[in-house]
Amino acid sequence: MNVAIVGTGYVGLVTGACLAEAGHFVTCIDNNAVKIGQMREGNLPFHEPGLQAIVLAQLHGGRLRFSTDLTGGTQQAQVVMLAIGTPSAADGCANVDSLLQCAKALADTLDHSCVLAVKSTAPVGTCDHVQSFFDARQASVPDAPRVDVASNPEFLAEGRAVDDFRNPDRIVIGAGTAQAAATLSSLYAPFDPDGRRRLCMDVRSAEFAKYACNAMLASRISLVNELANIAEKMQTDMRSICKVLATDHRIGPDFLRPGAGYGGSCLPKDLRALIRTAEQCQEPAPLLRAVEEVNQRQVRLLFDSIQRYFGGNLWGRRIAVWGLAFKPGTDDVRESPSLALIRLLIDAGAAVQAYDPVVCASIPKLASRPGLELSSSAAQACRHSEVLVVMTEWQEFAEPDFSALAGSLESGAVFDGRNLYRPEQLAPFHLQHFRVGQKVRGNPLAPGRRAATPVHSCP
Ligand SMILES: NC(=O)c1ccc[n+]([C@@H]2O[C@H](COP(=O)([O-])OP(=O)(O)OC[C@H]3O[C@@H](n4cnc5c(N)ncnc54)[C@H](O)[C@@H]3O)[C@@H](O)[C@H]2O)c1
Incomplete structure (x- = not known):
């Protein structure tokens, strides 16, 4: 099948x-000529495991090409997909301006019938809006082609996007005509040979399903974080409690690690957009608001615990941060909790040495803010730092050399924002371990260390 994809970002x-x-x-189209130039050379504008090899193979095999030309690139496409960004507007609504502009341009130029599938996460009614451009053209221009607009939300997760796309949990097709549904079904047939992953529905339900999914995920993260905050105050151990939760088949094991909260380019903005949608239809949505509030609090709680460790004053303190990406496997720092924490630390007068295995290489300009220095290794970030904060659970951070870490960190404290370590791993090295949902145990400072008025509760 001939496919054109407009918007050549992560999705x-x-x-x-x-x-x-x-x-x-496939023709991948983008209005960013620099990105398109890079991709024609086989260089990806972002980090995604396994993707470059596929891009190179398909470029050389002639099945994938890149273009900045919307009209030329969509000629002969049986399916045109829109994967344009839908960032938050100032009021929290999804900003679909670029998507609508692009759809309008297509309505004015497409010269053949096709299915236009909206892959972007866009509020209910967006596809109807897009369909209205094509219907208006059909009504006013004789021989204008019939274009069916469908919703085909994407559920891949950055960091394992290739695997997710090749082996999807489900393929959601929201179509208003049987023909559009059949076209999209055959497009996805290689990923769904027995048709069991395909979920066909009306267009508006498909649009909403994506928001519902992200709302469920965000709620789960905030709920486990809130439980962990209570568990900590109750001198209980959330790690043990999570094992109990995970073994309940109705709950399941995923997304049960308390920490510094969610970030990224999807959950925060999609939750905001859903709350605005709820407002527009006079639904108070108190639970969704609480999910957002709990999430925003998590970074603040971590910051408070670091500040408290230093006796309430971070001025002149040197802090190592491991991890900048909002999660492992990606260089995406959009709404990254790590960057939010670093901002708080720097505003309070601390100097931050940060290291991330991929972000430091791909976005060196991050370091242009005063107070932040990017390090070339995890060990270097800790040199001359007083404490370490772990903000992304990269595999590289899972089993560090605790002895070397204890030797580097002047105050010997690790703030484990992702619940990566077990207390018994750090205790032999006299490293204090602070994590969300921890049963508080005071680890004595190693002799000779500069005490920083430690408190043994987090926060
Ligand atoms: N990133 C994810 O993990 C993910 C997962 C599922 C769904 N989504 C949704 O998919 C959509 C795209 O997300 P993304 O992360 O790929 O965004 P992105 O910012 O990485 O990519 C969007 C691309 O669209 C291009 N673009 C913008 N306007 C254009 C126009 N008029 N013509 C051509 N190109 C244009 C941009 O240059 C950019 O390359 C969003 O709605 C997002 O919510 C994202």
């Missing part, structure tokens, strides 16, 4: 590369 490029790998002929 568009993974989709394009994987569809090409499955045998389709």
Whole structure:
């Protein structure tokens, strides 16, 4: 099948590369000429495990090409997909301006019938709006082609996007006509040979399903964080409690690690947009608001515990931060809790040495803010730092050399923002371990260390 994808970011490029790998002929279009130039050379504008090899193979095999030309790139496409960003507007609504502008341009130029599938996460009614452009053209221009607009939300997760796309939990197709549903079903057939992953529904339900999914995930994270905050105050151990939760088949094991909260380019903005949608239809949505509030509090709680460790004053303190990406496997720092924490630390007068295995290489300009220095290794970030804060659970941070860490950190405290370590791993090295949901045990400072008025509760 001939496919054009407009918007070649995290979603568009993974989709394009994987569809090409499955045998389709794909043109990935973007209005960012620099990105397109890079991708033509086989260089990706972002980090995604396994993606570059597919892009290179499909470029050389001739099934994948890149273009900045919307009109030329969509010619002959049986399916045109929109994977354009829908960031938060100032009021929290999803900003669909670029998506609508692009759809309008397509309505004015497409010269053949096709299915236009909206992959972007966009509020209920967006596809109807897009369909109205094509219907208006059909009503006013004789021989204008019939274009069916469908919703085809994407559920891949950055860091494992290729695997997610190749082996999707489900393929959601929201179509108003049987023909559009059939076209999209055959597009995805290589990923769903027995048709069991395909969920067909009306367009508006498909649009809402994506928001519902992200709301459920965000709620789960905030709930486990809130439980952990209470567990900590009750001198109980959330790690043990999570084992109990995980073994209940109705609850399951995923997303049960308390920490510094969620970030990224999807959950925060999609939750905000859903809350605005609820307001627009006079639904108070108190639970969704609380999910957002709990999440915003998590970074603040971590900051408070660090500040308290230093006796309430962070001025002149040197703090190492491991992890900048909002989660492992990606260089995406959009709404990263790590950056939010670093901002708080710097504003309070601390100097931060940060290290991230991929972000430091791909976004060196991050370090242009005063008070933040990017380090070339995890060990270097800790040199001359007093304490360490772990903000992204990269595999590289899972089993550090605790002895070397204890030797580097002047105050010997680790603030474990992702619940990565067990207390018994750090205790032999006299490293104090602070984590959300921890049963508080005071670890004595190693002799000779500069005490920083430690308190043994977090926060
Ligand atoms: N990133 C994810 O993990 C993920 C997962 C599921 C769904 N989504 C949704 O998919 C959509 C895209 O997300 P993303 O993370 O890929 O965004 P992104 O910012 O990485 O990519 C969007 C791309 O669209 C391009 N673009 C913007 N306007 C354009 C136009 N008029 N013409 C051509 N190109 C244009 C941009 O240059 C950019 O390359 C969003 O709605 C997002 O919520 C994202």
